[in-house]
Amino acid sequence: MQMPSRNDLMQAALDRQKKSAETSxxxxxxxxxxxxxxxxxxxxxxxxxxxxGFFKEMSSIFDDERNGGRDSRQVVAGVVDLVRDLRxxxxxxxxxxxxxxxxxxxxxxxxARVTASxxxxxxxxx
Numbered sequence: 001m002q003m004p005s006r007n008d009l010m011q012a013a014l015d016r017q018k019k020s021a022e023t024s025x026x027x028x029x030x031x032x033x034x035x036x037x038x039x040x041x042x043x044x045x046x047x048x049x050x051x052x053g054f055f056k057e058m059s060s061i062f063d064d065e066r067n068g069g070r071d072s073r074q075v076v077a078g079v080v081d082l083v084r085d086l087r088x089x090x091x092x093x094x095x096x097x098x099x100x101x102x103x104x105x106x107x108x109x110x111x112a113r114v115t116a117s118x119x120x121x122x123x124x125x126x
Contacts, residue, residue, distance in 0.1 A: 050086065054086050
């Protein structure tokens with residue numbers, strides 16, 4: 001059996017990348033037609049749980065609206081409150097990290113990839 005040449009291997013890799021890109025484009029188009037929103041963020045591990053909670057709460061706000069439980073003013077007010085809460089929590093984390101740096105503690109901030117994918121961002125995964 002003959003080993004594939006380097007050019008054959010490179011061409012096969014390029015073909016896989018092209019097929020993957022085409023599949024992703026089709027998937028994005030299909031999701032766009034369904035009204036889905038895709039959000040991709042790179043965040044430090046320490047903020048991952050905060051953002052997951054944020055997206056889940058945001059999803060429940062929009063679910064309530066779709067189910068007739070809230071009108072548009074209540075949705076806007078809910079989102080504003082949620083963003084305000086997120087900002088406060090992030091400021092507290094930054095202050096705690098600054099304090100850790102000042103006292104010489106090692107802060108852990110391993111990058112993590114968080115992806116939200118759903119009509120209102122309710123499905124969140126690494």
